[in-house]
Amino acid sequence: VVNLMLLDCKRAVHLLIQHRDIIPPYEVVEQLLHASKSCDKKYLLHQYLHALFEVDIHAGKDYHDMQLELYADYEPRMLLPFLRTSQHYRLDKAYEIFAQKEFVKEQVFVLGRMGNAKEALSTIINKLEDIQEAVEFVTEQHDDELWDELIRQCLQKPEMVGMLLEHTVGNLDPLYIVSLVPDGLEIPKLRDRLVKIVTDYRTETSLRHGCNDILKVSHLHFTTLVYLSSILHVC
Incomplete structure (x- = not known):
């Protein structure tokens, strides 16, 4: 398997997936894990597992924790689609990877799945500083208390309060937000x-x-x- 992939990775991956009933995924992964140090076995694993996932999202489920690390190293743009589709990765493992890599959007997604909506919201406001995404996140949670949490966290940042006022249609009463602004707090362009x-x-x-x-x-x-x-x- 290893020599075949080193010869022509794309064609080899296609053949291995096409004939996975003969050479099952666990056998391919084992051979790649034990490949010599001279070849980039992690990259070969990434190529194989990614192609396998696109054909059958469950075929390589035992390796989805590994696949998170591989996507983080080689193709970060695939992380969110993978997180939304797979149900076979450990949330704590995923969060650990994203915290180390400082992948904020992925951290938010995992925190949401963990049920830590307030921490996810705090991450959006303090790290992404994206009020539109914060509003969309709270809307998706269907939790009235989270709207109050959004206002509370935004009140710590005057500019955030201003931006929140621009995203209140159908979600929040702007007069209610203004009434909560402490005396002396200057809101830009209020x-x-x-x-x-x-x-x-x-x-x-x-x-x-x-x-x-x-x-x-x-x-x-x-x-x-x-x-x-x-x-x-x-x-």
């Missing part, structure tokens, strides 16, 4: 942001009224057509 909120609210209200008027006219038009149709039918 006036401009409040003006925008009021303008957006008025626009939304206007659109609602417009839609209601259209619906009323449509209903009247439909009722008239039904009435006329019934008269013509009788005649």
